[in-house]
Amino acid sequence: xxxxxxxxxxxxxxxxxxxxxxxxxxxxxxxxxxxxxxxxxxxxxxxxxxxxxxxxxxxxxxxxxxxxxxxxxxxxxxxxxxxxxxxxxxxxxxxxxxxxxxxxxxxxxxxxxxxxxxxxxxxxxxxxxxxxxxxxxxxxxxxxxxxxxxxxxxxx
Amino acid sequence: xxxxxxxxxxxxxxxxxxxxxxxxxxxxxxxxxxxxxxxxxxxxxxxxxxxxxxxxxxxxxxxxxxxxxxxxxxxxxxxxxxxxxxxxxxxxxxxxxxxxxxxxxxxxxxxxxxxxxxxxxxxxxxxxxxxxxxxxxxxxxxxxxxxxxxxxxxxx
Numbered sequence: 001x002x003x004x005x006x007x008x009x010x011x012x013x014x015x016x017x018x019x020x021x022x023x024x025x026x027x028x029x030x031x032x033x034x035x036x037x038x039x040x041x042x043x044x045x046x047x048x049x050x051x052x053x054x055x056x057x058x059x060x061x062x063x064x065x066x067x068x069x070x071x072x073x074x075x076x077x078x079x080x081x082x083x084x085x086x087x088x089x090x091x092x093x094x095x096x097x098x099x100x101x102x103x104x105x106x107x108x109x110x111x112x113x114x115x116x117x118x119x120x121x122x123x124x125x126x127x128x129x130x131x132x133x134x135x136x137x138x139x140x141x142x143x144x145x146x147x148x149x150x151x152x153x154x155x156x
Numbered sequence: 157x158x159x160x161x162x163x164x165x166x167x168x169x170x171x172x173x174x175x176x177x178x179x180x181x182x183x184x185x186x187x188x189x190x191x192x193x194x195x196x197x198x199x200x201x202x203x204x205x206x207x208x209x210x211x212x213x214x215x216x217x218x219x220x221x222x223x224x225x226x227x228x229x230x231x232x233x234x235x236x237x238x239x240x241x242x243x244x245x246x247x248x249x250x251x252x253x254x255x256x257x258x259x260x261x262x263x264x265x266x267x268x269x270x271x272x273x274x275x276x277x278x279x280x281x282x283x284x285x286x287x288x289x290x291x292x293x294x295x296x297x298x299x300x301x302x303x304x305x306x307x308x309x310x311x312x
Contacts, residue, residue: 005204007180009263013256014187014249015180020260021252024163024171024178031170035298048161085259087293091251091281093170094296096177099248100169103241104176107165115285116297123286125247128279129271137243140250141272142191 011144020064021089025049025057030086031093033067038079061086095125167300176220177245181205181213186242187249189223194235217242251281 007019021027028047037043044054058080061067066086069078082089097113114121127135163171163178177183184203193199200210214236217223222242225234238245253269270277283291 008260011263011265012187012267013253013260013262013269015184015256016260017252017256018180018183022180022183024174027174027178028171031168034293034296082293088255088259090293090296091283092248092255094283095247095251095281096173097169099244100171100173103244104164104169104172106169107167109167111168111298111300113169114297114299115289115291116295117285117289119297119299120286122291122296123284123288125251125281125283127247127250127281129273130276130279132279133271133273135271135278137190137238137246139272140190140246140278141270141275142267143270143275144267 017092020060020066021092023057025053026061027093027096029054029057029061030066030082030089033080033082033086034090034093038081039077040080041077043080091125094122098122098125168298173248176216176222177248179213181209182217183249183252185210185213185217186222186238186245189236189238189242190246190249194237195233196236197233199236247281250278254278254281 007015010016010019021030025047029043032043032046037046040054040058043049043058044051047054058067062069065083066089067080068083069080071078094113101112112121127140129135133139163175166172166175177186181203185199188199188202193202196210196214199205199214200207203210214223218225221239222245223236224239225236227234250269257268268277283296285291289295
C-alpha cells in the first residue's frame, strides 16, 4: 500500500471519512459486503483484485470497525460482515450510484440500486435543511472552528 | 499516478463513479472547489499536496468534465470551477461528511457543512423509496442485467 498523508485528525469530517474509506477498492469491498459477499475468495473473484491488496484492505476495515470477521470453525474460512458503522455507509454508495447513473455512460448492461419490494429505483437524494428547504450548492456553507487567521465561515 | 484497473465500462454505477472520483485527493479537490478554491497554488497550499499529484488530478477532472478551467488573461492563472456535473457530486460529499461526523472521532476543532441561511446542520440524509418509505440496508437490492450465470437480483 502506498503510504499517504493521514487525515485521521483533520478538522474536516469529509477528510476523516476518506481517511477510512477513500480508495476505490475499499468502497467496492463495502459495496460487495452490502451485496452479501462474505468470504475472502469471493471478494477476490468478484472484484478481480490481487490477494495482497484485498488482504490489506480487509484488515484495515476490520481494524476501523467497519467490517467484523467471524470464524464458524476454528481455522476455517472467515466471514466478513458489515458492522453498524459499516452499514451506515450505504448513503455514500447510493449517492455515488445516483451520480454514476446520471453522469457516466451506461454500458448496455448496467446494474441499479432498487427498492427490494418493487424493484423501483430509490428517490433521488436531496439535500434538505432542518426546516425542509431543498438546498442547492450555494445554499450550503462550511462552518469552521474560529481561528485567528480564518474567516468563521465561507460559502461551500 | 499508480496505474489501475479501469471501471469506466463497469456495469455497476458505483464503480463507474469511483473510476472518476474514487481517490481521496480527487474528492478533496472537489470539496475545496465547492469551498471556493479556484487556483492551482491555492489548492496546493490548502491540501498540502505535491504539484505533480495535483496537476494530474486537475487535468483528469477537466478531461472528465467535472471541472472546467478559465484563463482571465492569456498566459495568466487558470481558474478551476465545478461544472454542473461536478456540482452534482455535492450529495456524495455530504454523505461522507455526515458519516464522518457520526463515526469518526471529532478533533477539538471540526468543521461542519451547514445551511448557509442559519448555520444549522443539514437534515440527515435518508434513503427513500418512490412511495416515501424510508429504506434500511435490507430493503435495498441490486437489480442486475439478466445473464445466464447470474441471479437477476440479490439483496444489497
